[in-house]
Amino acid sequence: MLKLSKYVLYDIVRSKVIIAYTLFLMAVSFSLFQMEDNSGKAVLSLLNIVLIVVPLISMVFSTIHYYNSYEFIELMLSQPVSRTKILLSEYLGTALSLSSSFLIGVGIPVVLFYFNSTGISLVLTGCLLTFIFTSLAFFTSVQSRDKARGIGAALMLWFYFALIYDGLVLLVLFTFSDYPLEKLTLLLSSLNPVDLGRIFIMLKMDISALMGYTGAMYKDFFGSGTGALYTIGIMLLWMITPLLLAVRSFNRKDL
């Protein structure tokens, strides 16, 4: 499998998009840290960029990469290599290159300017989100042979997780505001990896004091060791489930 991943990685590095992505992340991180006197504020701005940009780039890049490597996949299919292996090495190659971009582009500035538990959680969350959204992108692209449709589905999913979901949650909270919703909001946040990441990092910062009773409850839960384990566990589930579904439909497909 590693043998195949090596070729995938090689192919991705040659495309240079990944290098541009690294440089972009690095430029944003450095300039944010330079502009703000208070590194905490810079991390907060960085957080918002990470939560929007990382899922978007991971999804679009992975989808395009999947369709572009159709030839490679076709070539491998007639060789004695199993389909599961082919897809997983594609996934590993893509996710590893995207996450190393992120580690270099955001990880290095964070280590230089803001090396503490919040900074580390930010980098960890970004990496996990990369793996999650690459996995979601593979799931959607395996379903359809049409590139336009695949990219459309990836974008729709991104819109859903990054924008629409928050609106829905607000709607629910607003409609049922007369009831105790603390437990429910906790559950709702698990249904969206982006939200989960946001809460996880925000609670590491001092601003959670501004969030009232719910914030206090969140802090109680997510601030603890169990909370951190829970977050990582749910995120791993978000990564593994779509990937397994993708492998399953890839194995049954005519290619």
Added chain:
Amino acid sequence: MITIKNLHKKFKKLHALNDVSASFSRGQVVSLIGPNGSGKTTLIKSILGIVKPDAGSILFAGKSIDKQVAYRDNIGYMPQIGRYPDNMKIGQVIEMVKNIRNHKDGTLDDELFFDFKMDEMQDKNMRSLSGGTRQKVSAVLAFLFNPDVLILDEPTAGLDPLASEILKDKIIKEKKKGKLILITSHVLSDLDELTTDVMYLQDGKLHLYQTVENIKQQTGETRLEKAIAQVMKRYLKDGTATIPMTENREADYAKAI
């Protein structure tokens, strides 16, 4: 070597394979012929596991190929349209496939590689290759690992006469080694000197599977092209093939060896 039992495959409404059963053994060169869209490539892709049949089974050396991978070690496949990663060079593609196939004894068959002068074009980008050169790369890869079974989908389409001759000579050589070779082609004159058996598919149905001698004998023609044309004409008239299909000959072969 390969046994196909009651294979069915539908693509939406199109019945690409309709109850196809056949058996291929060592030493045979089987020509798969039939009009466009008659299911030839689907049959080949099913054998390779690229297309998953709806019903029926395929056995390779007695074992079902379903969910198997290792059997492909014994197959060299030359696709109809060879598609390769655009940003790789010829040499890299060949190296990659070598690296991925766990070839044991290290005896690679690089005859075609040199006959097609691939050593001089190793640094050419796959993107810039003409259709014919791509075909050559496909052919090199199919023969490179000295497989027991060769599956060639329209091997000579797009090749210049010289390359086509080289490839045909190579096929004859491999035939003499007792390999099983499956060829699809529309150029019947190309097949005449190679083939031992003819398989005729139409609308996903297997209509005829016969040795060449039988066909020639029964139609009274000496050239394969004419003989096949005769069979097809009769088929169109009666709706059935007048020549009976060959039976499973694997047992006969086992006896002969």
